[in-house]
Amino acid sequence: MKTDYTKEIKNLIQDNYTPVDSQFSGGDYLERKTLSNIYKLVTNVLPERWIYESDIQEILLELGFKTFLHTYPEVEKDGEVIREEYSDLFYFMERKTAAI
Numbered sequence: 001m002k003t004d005y006t007k008e009i010k011n012l013i014q015d016n017y018t019p020v021d022s023q024f025s026g027g028d029y030l031e032r033k034t035l036s037n038i039y040k041l042v043t044n045v046l047p048e049r050w051i052y053e054s055d056i057q058e059i060l061l062e063l064g065f066k067t068f069l070h071t072y073p074e075v076e077k078d079g080e081v082i083r084e085e086y087s088d089l090f091y092f093m094e095r096k097t098a099a100i
Contacts, residue, residue, distance in 0.1 A: 023068040029095040
């Protein structure tokens, strides 16, 4: 029988991040995370045995998080290409901070 961690995952995400409406909005604490990055974050706190990336994706959509295509430019050093230009889908998330 699978243990349901939906509530815990929602709380973890909601307590730490707020959705961003576009890739051009967001403040000083804007973070770009892939679904795999978020999965790793969640499974560092909760047991990964019963948590799947698809569970996290459903929760993110339910909480209003959106994916955006982000392109990283080609990187050159001394005229040699170190990394080709590439694009990936990211969730743009605003990290919540504690008031001091």
